[in-house]
Every structure is written in C-alpha cells, then in structure tokens.
Amino acid sequence: MIFHDLTAVKKMEAEYEKNRRLAFVGEMAAVLAHEIRNPLASISGSIQVLRKDLQLNAADERLMSIILRGKDQIENFMKDFLLLARPSPGTKETIELRGLVNDVVEAIRYVSDWHEGIRVELTGDDARISANRAEMRQLIWNLLMNAVQSISEEGAVSVCLARTSDPDGVTLRVSDTGAGMRKDVLQRVFEPFYTTRERGTGLGLAIVRRIVENHGGRVRLESEPGRGTSVAVWLSSRPEKKPVTADAASEVGG
Numbered sequence: 001m002i003f004h005d006l007t008a009v010k011k012m013e014a015e016y017e018k019n020r021r022l023a024f025v026g027e028m029a030a031v032l033a034h035e036i037r038n039p040l041a042s043i044s045g046s047i048q049v050l051r052k053d054l055q056l057n058a059a060d061e062r063l064m065s066i067i068l069r070g071k072d073q074i075e076n077f078m079k080d081f082l083l084l085a086r087p088s089p090g091t092k093e094t095i096e097l098r099g100l101v102n103d104v105v106e107a108i109r110y111v112s113d114w115h116e117g118i119r120v121e122l123t124g125d126d127a128r129i130s131a132n133r134a135e136m137r138q139l140i141w142n143l144l145m146n147a148v149q150s151i152s153e154e155g156a157v158s159v160c161l162a163r164t165s166d167p168d169g170v171t172l173r174v175s176d177t178g179a180g181m182r183k184d185v186l187q188r189v190f191e192p193f194y195t196t197r198e199r200g201t202g203l204g205l206a207i208v209r210r211i212v213e214n215h216g217g218r219v220r221l222e223s224e225p226g227r228g229t230s231v232a233v234w235l236s237s238r239p240e241k242k243p244v245t246a247d248a249a250s251e252v253g254g
C-alpha cells in the first residue's frame with residue numbers, strides 16, 4: 001500500500017516536471033519566434049524577388065536552391081516551435097484535404113532528404129474538414145517528411161484519405177515502406193525532443209500530436225522494423241466535436 005502511494009507521488013512529480021519543461025519550451029518558442037521570424041521573413045521575401053530578377057548561371061542557380069532550402073528548413077522549424085507553444089488552435093475554416101496534401105507533396109520534392117528513388121501516391125475520397133489551415137499543413141508536412149526520411153534508397157510513400165463510417169470523421173493515413181521502428185522507439189516518438197536522427201529535432205510527432213489534440217482528433221502509429229510505418233490521423237469534419245481520449249503508447253488523442 002505504502003509502496004503504491006510512493007509510486008503515485010513519483011508519477012505526479014514526473015508529470016509536474018514534464019509540464020514545467022513544456023511551459024519553458026513555450027516561453028522560449030515565443031522569444032525565438034519574435035527574434036528569428038521577422039528577419040527571416042525579410043530575407044525570404046528579398047530572395048524571392050532577387051531570384052526572379054537575376055539571370056543566374058547553372059552554378060549560381062545551385063547556390064540559390066541551397067539558400068532556398070535552408071530558408072525553408074528554418075521556416076518549418078520555427079512553425080513547429082510556434083505550434084508547440086500555442087495552447088489553442090488558430091481560426092478554423094473548411095479545408096479540402098486532398099488539395100492541401102497535393103500542395104505539400106509538391107513542396108516536399110524540394111527538401112534535401114528527397115531523392116529520386118521515392119514514389120508518392122495519393123488515393124481516396126475528397127475529404128472536407130473544419131480545421132486550422134496552417135496547422136493541418138504542418139501536420140501533413142511532418143508526417144510526409146518522416147516518411148521521406150525513412151526511405152534510404154527506393155520506396156513508396158502513400159497518402160490515403162477516407163471518410164469513416166462515423167459520418168463526421170475523416171482518416172488521413174500516411175504510410176511508407178521505409179526503415180520502420182523498434183518497439184522502444186515507437187513508445188517514445190511523441191515525446192518532444194525525442195529523435196533518433198542525426199539532424200532531427202524530435203519535434204515533428206510532438207507537433208502532430210499537439211495539432212490532433214487541438215482539433216479533438218486521434219492519431220495512431222503502427223510500425224515494423226524493416227517494413228515501414230503507417231500513421232493514421234482521425235479528424236472530425238465538425239468543429240464543435242468534443243475531444244476523444246486514448247491511452248495506448250502508440251495511440252494518442254486530446
């Protein structure tokens with residue numbers, strides 16, 4: 001009995017420590033956002049104008065794309081940081097998911113992890129949901145990036161949209177035939193800053209989880225080493241839907 005109580009106290013302490021760390025991350029994100037985002041926006045705008053106006057030779061064109069990739073990388077990192085810090089979702093609108101997925105698929109071909117051995121396909125229904133556009137974009141981006149990064153030589157990434165039997169639900173599933181994950185990795189992937197990649201931030205799936213929670217949805221991750229990974233996100237097409245909870249390590253919801 002006493003032993004049991006101590007365990008509960010330890011658990012509470014750990015939970016408190018985790019929340020304190022998250023609050024700190026939030027404050028840091030706000031400062032970083034301010035200090036980095038504004039100059040980044042001016043740099044990014046100027047580069048785009050220059051790119052249009054300059055006549056670049058092949059070598060300079062390569063340098064220009066390195067700059068643009070670097071800029072995109074910083075921009076995406078900042079977006080992740082900001083989303084992790086923001087407690088509530090931004091304004092919601094009706095989003096046609098297919099179009100949004102297509103946009104992200106187009107953009108993902110310019111990241112440095114992209115290579116020609118990767119095939120991407122999008123299947124399924126036209127699906128409409130009420131959600132925050134920037135957050136949805138970031139969710140799809142993070143899932144696609146992870147899928148792309150898991151494929152070292154040849155492989156496929158598939159995105160499947162489906163309306164669920166619950167008439168208000170939509171499932172977005174991103175699967176890859178990449179490296180997959182061991183069980184011990186799988187259990188930790190949603191933790192902020194948990195990463196196994198050399199240049200990873202460990203924010204991608206923490207953000208996915210946060211966004212899904214913000215929208216009262218659920219996310220479920222399945223993976224097998226050497227075979228690949230599949231992440232299914234369930235979202236409500238109605239904005240006022242109450243959050244649903246889940247407790248399995250590989251399944252979270254808000």
Ligand SMILES: Nc1ncnc2c1ncn2[C@@H]1O[C@H](COP(=O)(O)OP(=O)(O)O)[C@@H](O)[C@H]1O
Pocket residue numbers: 142146147150176178179180181185189194195196197199200201202203204205206228229
């Ligand atoms: N599709 C995937 N295939 C294999 N491993 C994955 C996949 N998605 C996530 N992971 C694992 O989960 C970890 C955390 O992912 P994430 O939160 O996106 O952070 P990061 O990508 O910066 O490492 C990754 O380092 C990787 O080990």
Ligand SMILES: [Mg+2]
Pocket residue numbers: 142145146203204205
């Ligand atoms: Mg990632």
